[in-house]
Amino acid sequence: MTRRFPAGRIIIFLFVIIAAVCYPIITNRFPSPQSPAPAAAAEKEDSLLRVLLLPLDSRPPCSDYVVRDSRLAGIGVILPPKELMDYYTQPGQYMEMRKALLTIAAEKKPDAIIISADQLMAGGLLASRDKLITTEERQSAMDFLRRLHRDNPTIPIHVFSILPRLLPPPEITLYEERLAITKYARLEEKAELGEATTDEIAQLRKLQDFTDPDNYIKPQNLKRYQAIHPTHEKTAKALADLTREGTIAELFIGQDDGEKYGPGNRERRHLMENFGDSDRLHLVRGADELALSIITRLAVRHTGISPSVEVTYSVYRDGSEFFPYMAASLADTSAEEISLLGLTKHHNAASDEKAADITLFIHAGDKTPEAMSARRKAVPLLFGLISEADTNVALVDLSRSFTTEETLLPLLSRKGFPLHRLTSYSGWNTASNSIGTALCEAVLTHIGQQRCHQQSQRQQLAGLAKEILNAHFAEDSIYLKDSIDRINGEFYRRGFFNTGDLDLDRDYRWLTILNDYALKERSRRLMETAAWRKPYFIDGDAISPQRKKIQQYFPWPRTFEVNTKVN
Numbered sequence: 272m273t274r275r276f277p278a279g280r281i282i283i284f285l286f287v288i289i290a291a292v293c294y295p296i297i298t299n300r301f302p303s304p305q306s307p308a309p310a311a312a313a314e315k316e317d318s319l320l321r322v323l324l325l326p327l328d329s330r331p332p333c334s335d336y337v338v339r340d341s342r343l344a345g346i347g348v349i350l351p352p353k354e355l356m357d358y359y360t361q362p363g364q365y366m367e368m369r370k371a372l373l374t375i376a377a378e379k380k381p382d383a384i385i386i387s388a389d390q391l392m393a394g395g396l397l398a399s400r401d402k403l404i405t406t407e408e409r410q411s412a413m414d415f416l417r418r419l420h421r422d423n424p425t426i427p428i429h430v431f432s433i434l435p436r437l438l439p440p441p442e443i444t445l446y447e448e449r450l451a452i453t454k455y456a457r458l459e460e461k462a463e464l465g466e467a468t469t470d471e472i473a474q475l476r477k478l479q480d481f482t483d484p485d486n487y488i489k490p491q492n493l494k495r496y497q498a499i500h501p502t503h504e505k506t507a508k509a510l511a512d513l514t515r516e517g518t519i520a521e522l523f524i525g526q527d528d529g530e531k532y533g534p535g536n537r538e539r540r541h542l543m544e545n546f547g548d549s550d551r552l553h554l555v556r557g558a559d560e561l562a563l564s565i566i567t568r569l570a571v572r573h574t575g576i577s578p579s580v581e582v583t584y585s586v587y588r589d590g591s592e593f594f595p596y597m598a599a600s601l602a603d604t605s606a607e608e609i610s611l612l613g614l615t616k617h618h619n620a621a622s623d624e625k626a627a628d629i630t631l632f633i634h635a636g637d638k639t640p641e642a643m644s645a646r647r648k649a650v651p652l653l654f655g656l657i658s659e660a661d662t663n664v665a666l667v668d669l670s671r672s673f674t675t676e677e678t679l680l681p682l683l684s685r686k687g688f689p690l691h692r693l694t695s696y697s698g699w700n701t702a703s704n705s706i707g708t709a710l711c712e713a714v715l716t717h718i719g720q721q722r723c724h725q726q727s728q729r730q731q732l733a734g735l736a737k738e739i740l741n742a743h744f745a746e747d748s749i750y751l752k753d754s755i756d757r758i759n760g761e762f763y764r765r766g767f768f769n770t771g772d773l774d775l776d777r778d779y780r781w782l783t784i785l786n787d788y789a790l791k792e793r794s795r796r797l798m799e800t801a802a803w804r805k806p807y808f809i810d811g812d813a814i815s816p817q818r819k820k821i822q823q824y825f826p827w828p829r830t831f832e833v834n835t836k837v838n
Contacts, residue, residue: 318345318346318347319344319345319346319573319574319722320346320347320382320383321347321348321349321379321381321382321383322341322346322347322348322349322381322382322383322566322569323349323351323372323375323376323379323384323385324337324348324349324350324384324385324562325351325368325385325386325387325390325391326387326390326562327387327390327395327396327433327558327561327562328356328357328387328389328390328396328397329358329395329826329827330826330827331832331834332560332699332704332832333396333559333562334350334356335834336563337562337563338350339735340711340712340739341566342735343712343715343716343719343732343735343739344570344715344719344722345722346566346569346570346715348566349375349379349381351368351372352371355367355368355371356368356390356395357390357394357397357398358827359397359829360398360441362393362394362395362397362398363394363395363398364394365390365391365392365393365394368390369391369415372384372419373418373422376419376426377422377423381426383426383428383429383569384419384426384427384428384429385431385562385565385566386416386430386431387432387562388412388430388506388510389432389433391415392404392408392409392506396433396527399433399435400435400436400440400499401442401499403498403502404506409505409509413509413510413513416428416513416519417518420519427520428518428519429520429522429523429565429569430510430513430514430519430521430522430523431522431523431524431561431562431565432522432523432524432525433503433524433525433526433527433558433561434503434504434507434525434527434535434539435499435500435503435527435534435535436527436528436529436596437456437457437528437529437530437534437535438453438528439452439453439492439496440495440496443492443496447487448487448488448489448492450487451488452493452496454474454478455478455479455488455493456496456532456533456534457530457532458472458474458475458478458532459475460533460536463537464532500538503538504538504541504542507522507524507538507542508542508545510522511542511545511546511552514549514552515549521551521552521565522552522553523555523564523565523611524542524552524553524554525555525556525557525558525561526539526554526555526557526558526598527557528558528596528597528701529596529597529598530593530596530597530598531598533598536598539598542554555607555608555611555703556597556598556599556603556607556703557604557608557701557703557704558703559700559704560704560707560708560711563707563708563711564608564612564707564711567612567714568611568612570718571612571614571718576717576718576721576722577613577614578614578615578627578628578663578713578718579615579616579627579628579629580609580615580616580617580627580628580629580630581616581617581618581627581630581631582602582605582616582630582633583630583632583633583652583656584601584632584633584634585632585633585634585635585636585646585648585652585679586634586635586636586641586642586645586646587635589602590602590605590633592635594635594669594671594701594702596701597701597702601633601635601702601706604706605631605706605710608707609631609710612710612711612714614714625661626659626661626662628661628662628663628717629662629664629694629710629713630656630662630663630664630665631665631667631709632649632652632653632656632665632666633669634646634649634666634667634668634669634679635669636669636670636671636679637670637671637672637677638672638676638677642677646679649682650679650683650686650688653679653683653688654688657693663694663713663716663717664692664693664694664713665696665697665709665712665713666679666696666697666709667697667698667702667705667706667709668680668696668697668698668747668748669698669702669705670752673751673752678748680696680698680744684797684800684802684803685802686802687800687802687805689802689807690740690802691737691803691805691806691816692805692807694712694713694716694717694736695709695710695712695713695716695736695739695740695743696709696740696744696747697709697712697743697747698743698747698748698751698752700751712739716732716736719732720732726809726810729809729810730809730814733807733809733814737816738837739837741821742821742835742836744794744797745790745823745835745837746823746833749789749790749793749794750823750833753789753793754790754793755830757789758782758785758786758789758830759830761785762778762782762830770830770831771829771830773828773829773830774828775828779825779828782825782830783824783825786823790821790822794821798818803816819837820837821835821836821838822835822836822838823835823836824836
């Protein structure tokens with residue numbers, strides 16, 4: 272006897288298949304790498320400043336989010352053509368980009384130009400990590416910058432460049448070899464500084480023995496890895512020379528993901544000696560947030576509005592802790608950002624002293640008993656801070672393990688903390704990314720508040736600030752601390768282990784549907800809490816938050832980041 276499938280089951284099966292295929296098409300959720308969407312160009316005639324930005328790469332934090340955040344202070348940001356930018360492992364068309372920049376500068380006449388040297392010379396951050404710039408290529412880029420300045424002598428050019436991260440470039444694919452080279456790099460600098468133990472020196476010598484069958488390092492790969500950092504150092508020194516001659520107004524060198532020991536620290540020391548005490552040459556930790564930091568610096572300088580900042584920690588009260596992928600402590604990282612933006616560090620020595628304009632509250636979450644206890648104690652501290660009418664609170668919500676259990680936001684939600692009373696919130700990646708982003712958004716909001724003379728303007732500013740705040744809740748907490756692990760786990764269970772290189776045709780539709788479900792459910796829970804629904808105030812009037820529609824898109828074929836939109 273043949274078993275028959277009920278017609279209802281067949282209909283349901285067909286419906287699911289059709290939905291999976293049609294859903295992304297209907298909602299326009301997946302991009303095509305061959306035809307990137309047009310760039311958003313934000314420029315208004317009444318802008319405080321109009322800035323032409325060549326981003327570090329095409330990811331939202333380096334491009335679209337910079338446009339969005341700059342609007343807090345009334346700054347219009349002009350982006351170059353999207354089709355010339357990079358797309359993940361596909362480098363940008365940097366030679367064509369140079370022609371486009373000359374044309375845009377001539378037509379738009381911006382007040383300032385900000386250029387990523389990595390995009391200008393290699394086609395983006397990822398491409399720059401593996402490209403050994405030749406002397407001729409470097410000279411070509413310097414000649415272009417001289418021409419850009421010659422054609423626009425009254426427009427200051429600000430350039431930033433990123434020292435490569437500690438990890439080997441992706442072309443070295445063997446996992447064991449990548450670990451061995453990273454260990455080699457740590458030990459090499461530690462020994463160079465005279466801080467290596469006898470055992471560590473023995474480990475370094477073992478890694479230098481390429482005849483050892485247990486040594487996974489291939490000499491040619493190590494040689495290429497060791498050549499990358501000096502190449503970037505030469506570029507930084509060439510850009511410094513252009514700054515001294517007046518072609519570049521200011522130069523900013525950022526240090527990408529690193530540790531306490533590694534080659535990037537060596538290059539930084541060399542550059543510190545080369546730069547001297549020039550006030551136009553800057554060395555900072557960080558990468559993705561650097562363009563926003565430069566724009567914020569320009570806003571502070573242009574308006575003369577320099578808010579005071581007080582730094583408070585939930586744990587490790589001296590800020591001496593090093594967090595993952597950081598070559599500097601929390602205290603040094605925050606001090607660098609405050610100095611870079613041209614702000615005043617506030618020291619609350621007396622109880623009757625005026626509160627700081629901005630309180631930068633850094634939560635350094637991990638699973639130690641001390642940190643978990645500090646997490647609970649941070650809640651009343653934050654309640655006390657928002658009760659001070661004269662301070663804006665920028666909350667940096669870090670997690671050593673990049674998990675939601677170590678962060679503050681879930682606890683604040685449960686305790687009824689008025690989330691919309693925060694000025695800014697960030698916890699999306701490394702300490703430098705989050706500290707820089709949260710502080711910049713708070714400073715830009717403060718400048719916007721000082722410049723808004725009508726209530727309608729202040730309401731519009733507050734609306735944008737809360738939109739950005741909710742975008743960070745959805746991206747930094749809901750996605751990056753929770754959903755991403757669940758999504759990656761689902762891929763692993765289905766036999767797809769490389770979530771950093773997805774097949775758009777095979778995986779992207781399913782990935783988007785999976786994330787949409789998680790985002791909808793978790794954002795709904797957040798917006799139903801008393802913490803999210805509590806009002807914020809404008810000119811003494813209570814404003815009740817309205818439910819938001821939050822959408823997320825994957826800008827690159829990997830799960831590492833999303834593009835978050837709030838409506």
